[in-house]
Amino acid sequence: MKLITLTKPLLDTTALSAICAPGDSILLRQDAVYLCLQPGLTLPVPVLALASDVQWRNIVPQTKVELIDDARWVELSASANQNLLWN
Numbered sequence: 001m002k003l004i005t006l007t008k009p010l011l012d013t014t015a016l017s018a019i020c021a022p023g024d025s026i027l028l029r030q031d032a033v034y035l036c037l038q039p040g041l042t043l044p045v046p047v048l049a050l051a052s053d054v055q056w057r058n059i060v061p062q063t064k065v066e067l068i069d070d071a072r073w074v075e076l077s078a079s080a081n082q083n084l085l086w087n
Contacts, residue, residue, distance in 0.1 A: 001023040001024060001025070001079070001080050001081055001082075002019075002020075002021065002023075002024040002025075002080060002081065002082040002083070002084055003024070003025055003027060003076050003077060003080035003082070003083050003084070004016070004019070004020070004024060004025070004026045004027070004084045004086060005026075005027045005029055005083065005084065005085050005086065006026065006027070006028050006029065006032035006035070006086050006087065007029050007030040007031065007032050007085070007086075007087040008030070008031050008032055008087050009031060009032050009034045009035050010032075010035070010086075013041070013043060016043065016086065017043055017044055019084075020043065020044050020045045021045075022045075023045075024045045025045055025046045025047075025048055025076065025080075026043060026045055026046070026047045026048065027048045027049070027050065027068075027073065027076070028047065028048065028049040028050065028053070028065070029049075029050045029053055030053055032049075033049050033050065033053045033054045033057060033059055034057070034059065035047075035063075036049055036054060036059050036061035036062065036063060036065050037059060037061075037062050037063075038062065038063055039062040039063055040063070041063040041065075046066065047063075047064070047065045047066070048065065048066045048067075048068050048072075048076075049061070049065045049066070049067055049068070050067075050068060050069075050070070050073060051067040051068060051069055052069070052070070054067060
């Protein structure tokens with residue numbers, strides 16, 4: 001399982017979708033949480049967002065995104081076979 005972490009929003013998620021495999025997850029952090037505002041955001045794996053970053057930016061997610069806390073982020077990072085940072 002890969003944990004793919006984004007720190008900046010992407011204009012095109014095609015390349016990101018191409019590297020995803022079943023069992024992977026995408027984590028939105030920092031300014032990448034603005035992707036939560038895209039109502040049509042569709043990615044082939046679960047999309048998570050750091051709740052503190054979403055709250056700090058006063059964002060109301062418009063798409064299906066699971067909000068997680070720091071403890072869950074650490075848990076996911078520790079259990080992942082691979083951690084990729086995309087920024």
